[in-house]
Amino acid sequence: MSNQSQTRPVISLSGVSKAFGATRVLNEINLDVRAGEVLVLIGASGSGKSTVLRIMAGLEKTDSGEVWVNDVPMHDPKRARDIRGHVGMVFQQFNLFPHKTALGNVTLALIKARKMNPADARKRAMEVLDRVGLADRADHYPSQLSGGQQQRVAIARALAVEPGIMFFDEATSALDPELVGEVTEVMRGLARDGMTMVVVTHEMGFARKTADRVVFMDKGVIAEQGEPEEIFVNPSNERTRQFLHRVLDH
Amino acid sequence: MSIELLRTSLSILLQGLVTTLLLSVASIVGGTLIGLLAAVLRSFGPWGTDRIARLYTELFRGTPVLITLMFIYFGVSYFGYAIDVFAAGVIGLSVYQGAYIAEVFRSGIESVAKGQWEVSQILGLSRMQAFAFVVLPQTGRIVLPPLIGQYLSLIKDTSIVSMIGMSELMHGGQAIVDRIGKPVEIYGLVALIYFVVCFPLSQWVRHHDRRRLS
Numbered sequence: 001m002s003n004q005s006q007t008r009p010v011i012s013l014s015g016v017s018k019a020f021g022a023t024r025v026l027n028e029i030n031l032d033v034r035a036g037e038v039l040v041l042i043g044a045s046g047s048g049k050s051t052v053l054r055i056m057a058g059l060e061k062t063d064s065g066e067v068w069v070n071d072v073p074m075h076d077p078k079r080a081r082d083i084r085g086h087v088g089m090v091f092q093q094f095n096l097f098p099h100k101t102a103l104g105n106v107t108l109a110l111i112k113a114r115k116m117n118p119a120d121a122r123k124r125a126m127e128v129l130d131r132v133g134l135a136d137r138a139d140h141y142p143s144q145l146s147g148g149q150q151q152r153v154a155i156a157r158a159l160a161v162e163p164g165i166m167f168f169d170e171a172t173s174a175l176d177p178e179l180v181g182e183v184t185e186v187m188r189g190l191a192r193d194g195m196t197m198v199v200v201t202h203e204m205g206f207a208r209k210t211a212d213r214v215v216f217m218d219k220g221v222i223a224e225q226g227e228p229e230e231i232f233v234n235p236s237n238e239r240t241r242q243f244l245h246r247v248l249d250h
Numbered sequence: 251m252s253i254e255l256l257r258t259s260l261s262i263l264l265q266g267l268v269t270t271l272l273l274s275v276a277s278i279v280g281g282t283l284i285g286l287l288a289a290v291l292r293s294f295g296p297w298g299t300d301r302i303a304r305l306y307t308e309l310f311r312g313t314p315v316l317i318t319l320m321f322i323y324f325g326v327s328y329f330g331y332a333i334d335v336f337a338a339g340v341i342g343l344s345v346y347q348g349a350y351i352a353e354v355f356r357s358g359i360e361s362v363a364k365g366q367w368e369v370s371q372i373l374g375l376s377r378m379q380a381f382a383f384v385v386l387p388q389t390g391r392i393v394l395p396p397l398i399g400q401y402l403s404l405i406k407d408t409s410i411v412s413m414i415g416m417s418e419l420m421h422g423g424q425a426i427v428d429r430i431g432k433p434v435e436i437y438g439l440v441a442l443i444y445f446v447v448c449f450p451l452s453q454w455v456r457h458h459d460r461r462r463l464s
Contacts, residue, residue: 057372058371058372059368059371059372084371084372084373084374085372085373085374086374087372088372089368089369089372091365091368091369093363093365095363095365095366095368095369097366097384097388098388099387099388108373108375108383108384109370109373109374109375112375112379112383113373113374113375113376113379114374154369157373158372158373161373161374
């Protein structure tokens with residue numbers, strides 16, 4: 001392992017289990033993410049990868065186990081809310097505010113939650129919109145933007161609060177194939193800039209080229225993990241092999 | 251009918267209309283505030299207030315408005331206090347219609363996607379901020395047509411306040427009929443006045459409901 005392993009993890013899951021009703025979705029998950037690491041979670045739908053992400057972001061509670069994110073104990077309901085405003089999340093369905101322009105989407109949390117004055121918030125918003133290449137669309141409403149542009153606004157909105165960690169939950173799955181590239185390009189840029197990222201995706205190209213580590217989940221457990229080359233070229237787990245076979249030569 | 255009688259009658263109806271409109275506006279404001287509060291509490295009220303809000307909506311949706319009015323008007327005097335009939339009317343109509351308006355708001359709040367709450371939470375907005383700045387503005391287009399529809403029903407319900415002695419439009423009509431007879435003409439005229447007030451609103455609802463559903 002590289003010297004990165006000596007840095008303290010910014011995300012740490014130990015013995016995390018979770019069930020929805022009678023369905024067990026996570027079974028004793030242990031997983032650490034280091035600062036600056038790009039971790040990609042892959043696996044079939046229902047494997048539990050999105051649930052892992054949502055637990056890290058504080059959108060789901062665990063049934064048992066410990067979850068630490070940025071020194072916040074997410075397994076403690078009283079403390080879990082401390083993470084709000086310190087991580088960013090990008091959703092499959094964008095979740096832009098439809099009644100706000102691109103600029104309004106980005107400034108809302110800055111003004112209301114961060115109590116920034118509107119002029120500073122606008123300045124910061126224009127910076128992050130420029131970073132995702134959409135400064136010229138600041139006055140457009142979500143309905144006037146393409147899917148790829150909407151998702152880039154969503155990324156800008158998440159970045160504006162200067163999160164320590166960015167979560168991506170199938171951020172490109174709802175996009176037309178020709179629009180996927182502009183979003184993964186922005187994500188690659190973030191990775192290059194050293195952002196800690198946890199990414200759930202079906203884009204194997206992104207996983208292979210950008211991930212520092214790939215985690216393959218199957219039926220609520222981590223079946224295999226390693227550097228992209230190990231996982232994609234020479235998977236040791238039979239299930240990983242079957243999954244990659246299915247998604248790579250469909 | 252003498253000119254004099256006609257003039258008195260028209261003046262009674264006009265005064266009645268003014269009272270009806272005042273009663274309507276005050277009750278619309280009251281009912282909307284109560285309805286919004288009940289909807290908010292029912293959707294995310296703490297400490298069992300959601301249950302109280304639910305009990306409230308079910309109670310008033312399940313009883314006639316006349317009973318509500320009687321309870322307030324005579325109930326207050328039963329406990330030895332006096333209440334103005336206009337105030338009793340406004341309170342009764344607000345509380346009664348608030349239960350329906352709460353349901354209108356609630357359906358609007360619930361129609362907003364869960365993801366809007368989730369992203370607001372992650373961005374660091376409090377629940378109240380998410381409600382006020384993200385969710386509520388999005389309910390407007392969904393809520394407005396049924397809300398105006400409810401206001402229409404409220405305006406017509408003000409006629410029932412005549413039963414506890416309020417001198418509004420309906421009561422004025424009754425007074426005239428008591429004096430000169432001619433119920434068909436007089437009640438016909440009263441109905442026409444209600445219609446003239448309500449028709450533009452119902453046209454607006456029809457137009458916007460079509461747009462909303464298309």
